[in-house]
Amino acid sequence: MKKLFLILFVITIFFPSCQKEYPEGPMISFRSVYKRINGEWKVVEFTSNGADSLKNFKDSCSSGVHVENVDNGMSTSDKRYHMFFYFGKTNEFSTLLKFYNNEKNIYVDFGENGHTVLGPIGKGRSNWQILKLTMKEFKISTTYNGLNYIIKFEH
DSSP: OOOOOHHHHHHHEEEEEEOOOOTTTSSOOOSSOOOOOOOEEEEEEEETEEEOOOOHHHHTTEEEEEEEEESTOOGGOOOOEEEEEEEETTEEEEEEEEEETTEEEEEEEEOOSOOOOOOBBBEEEEEEEEEEEEEEEEEEEEEEEEEEEEEEEEE
């Protein structure tokens, strides 16, 4: 009985905030958000209010993206990333990403000089909730003009 009490005591002391990092993510990750986000991602799902719009996304925006850190040496809270949307090997357009809210959300800024390509993609600023971020999957969601958009990427 003493051993069980000791184990429970250690768990409550050392793991008081043991909860999922993201709603659809694993309980624990040993790699930082910043290590997981970098690299090539293939778009495998794009929905608008639950309707499959992947073909529209691929026709209008991209079949994949490349994400890279653009602020080498910056403190964690100031890290920014570029996300390049591309068709094949040609970069078509890019956006600036910045994490906030303890890396649970991403601020996306396409700038004001672009044009809206599809929903929230292509022009202006939006805030996305990270639903899942692992080394193999990246899923985000936002509401734009009253519609909920979800994008799922895979390595």
